[in-house]
Amino acid sequence: MTAQQLKNSILQMAVQGKLVPQDPNDEPASILLQRIKAEKQELIKTGKIKKDKKSSEIFRGATHNLPYAYCEQIGKEIRDISDEIPFEIPESWEWVRLGIISTYNQAKQKINAKDADVSIWGLDLEDLEKGGRLLVKKTVGERKAVGDKTIFTKGDVLYSKLRPYLLKILVAPDSGICTPEIVPFTVYGGISAEYIVNFLKSPYVDGLVNGETYGIKMPRAGTDTMISLLVPLPPLSEQHRIVAKIEELLPYIERYGKAEEHLTTLNTTFPEALKKSILQEAVQGKLVPQNPDDEPASVLLERIRAEKQALIKAGKIKKDKHESVIVTRDKIPYEIIDGKERCIADEVPFEIPDSWCWCRLGTIFQHNTGKTLNSSNHQGTMMQYITTSNLYWDRFELDKLREMLFTDSEVEKCTVTKGDLLVCEGGDIGRAAIWNYDYPMRIQNHIHRLRSYAPVEVYFFYYVFYLYKRAGLIGGKGIGIQGLSSNAIDKLLIPLPPLAEQKKVVAKIEELMQYCDKL
Incomplete structure (x- = not known):
């Protein structure tokens, strides 16, 4: 567990209202929004x-x-936005778009560097460390700045729209000018600029914005993406308490070696937030070191393809109509289908190690869906089956099982056995669990059965589904997959580590999860 992972967990707790207690005497955020209006x-x-x-x-x-959890009114139109709300917030908080409470979308004052006062601060991206720490402060004269710049004022929020995953965000300690790649903006109503900075650095925003960037080599956050960000807005007093609590906790992060003895001072919900951070690092290849002696994922992929060809030749499965092959050149992924190559960099949600591969889920797993209940069908044997209501994350509730008739051919198609990965097609789309029972079971039509063509560490791919769901890449907005039809699940882009590393990653996750449970 790195200091950054710990910090991510704290920031996520902060924006969910779980870092500091609510005070019933605080003026609610709804009154603050009225003043801003x-x-x-x-x-x-x-x-x-x-x-x-x-x-x-x-x-x-x-x-x-x-009859909706949350609604949004634009003009006279009112629409249900419950599915856009990423998490619950306290009753005294409100959801609001960033563009409503800030000047992010307002025109910025520009100046050419040659016309600027040489003694004022000239800020460039290289002056900021990842995470927003200011490394150096140079004047316009010292920098010998050229070209058009944006004017900012002390107290402005400065947001780097270029490579937003670097989190180069801070509150301006002084006035000056900056590169156009940095967007300065203010917030209305006395909202804490420091709270907004912490919000923008939270894993929630980081994952969302980076999923919506445009450009391959120089990804940028678009204005529309930023102004439409849903901000969890606390009462003013609570904003300041949150900022103070984060500042109080920062020394613990920096002294990570001593963090364990201080974790008991954190909120009791901290372990769950910590688990989510661990999984994000795991599927990006950042949780365990890569071993150059491991057989690379590309070799595993060839073995899987050979196994598929053998099954096709034996008539056990059908040949892929449009087989996908993904290659990487200069760290840019390309997909080849039917001899045609296209760049898929915009589909890739994060970077992975060189020894890993990107591939479509259908390349690794054979999948079936179960049977649709048909009351007019009177053929077959009455057998139990599971529905999406029996399938939860990493577990099954089997106390209430339904029954329907299955023919012999349907039993073969719809039966799951130990080690199969089951994924919900409907309901809570993408929810997954591994069938670890020694006896077989049947499934309904809204569940996908995923069975690997060659040996893989199935739990690694369960964790991929877990993270994709939490990040909105499945059942989410923007570039996320809205549903999981057979075609959609076949095309789901997933990272494939070397087999040995898959096992090490899962072992490390289990080790850290036990640690989290003891906090």
Whole structure:
């Protein structure tokens, strides 16, 4: 577990309202939003800002007698946005778009560097360390800056839209000018700029924004992506308590060797947040070191393809109509189908080690879905089966099993055996568990049965599904897959480590999970 993983967990807890206790005496965030609305109206009236083209108001459905958890009103239109809400927040908090509470989308004041005062601060991306720490502070004259720059003011939030995964975000300690790749903006209503910076550095925003970047070699966060970000907004007083608590915890992170003795001071929900961070590192190849002596994933992939060809030749499976082969050149992935090659860099959700491969799920796993209940069918043997209501993350609830008729051919197609990975097609899309029972079971049509063509560490791929679901890459918005049809699950892009590393990653996850459970 790295210091960054620990910090990620703390930031995620902070934006979910789990880092500090709520105070019932705090003025709720809804009142703060009313003040911001009035403040913006005055600024629009005086011509200092432009009117929002699509002014958004988000509210809990229950407050307007609507049957939805959360709704958004734009103009006269009200729509259900419950499926966009990434997590629950305290009752005193509110959800709001970043563009509503900030000047992110407002025009920025520009200046050519040659016309700027040489004594003022000239900020460039290279001055910022990953995570936003300021490494060096140079004047425009010292920097010998050229070209168009953006003017910013002390107290502005400075956000690097270039390679947003580097998290080069900070509150400006002084006024100056900066590269256009940095977006300066202010927040209304006295909102804590430090809270907004911590929000932008949270794993929630990091995963979401990096899933929506454009450009391959120089990925950037788009303005529309940023202004539509859902901000969990606490009361003002709580914002300051959150920032203070994060600042209090930072020394513990820096002295990570002594962190264990201090973890008991953290919120009791910390272990679960920590587990999510561990899994994110695991599927990106950052949890265990790579061993150059391990057989690379490319060789494993060839073995899997050979096994598939043998099964095809034996008539046990059908030949892929459009077989996918993914190759990497200069760290850019390309997919070859039917002899045609295309760049798929925009589909790749994160970077992986050189000894790993990207591939489609259908390349590794054979999959079937189960049987659809048909009351008019009277043939076959009455047998038990599981539905999505029996399948939970990494476990099954088998106390209430249904029955229906299965013919012999349906039994073969719909039966799962020990080691099969089962994934929900409907309901909670992407929810997965491994069937670890010594007896077989049948499945309904809304469950995918994944069975590997050659030996792999199935639990690694369970964790891939877990992370993809949490990151919105399955059943989410934007580039995420909205459903898991047979075609969609076949095309799901997944990382494939060397077989030996798959086992080491799973072993490390299990070791760290036990540690988390003891916190």
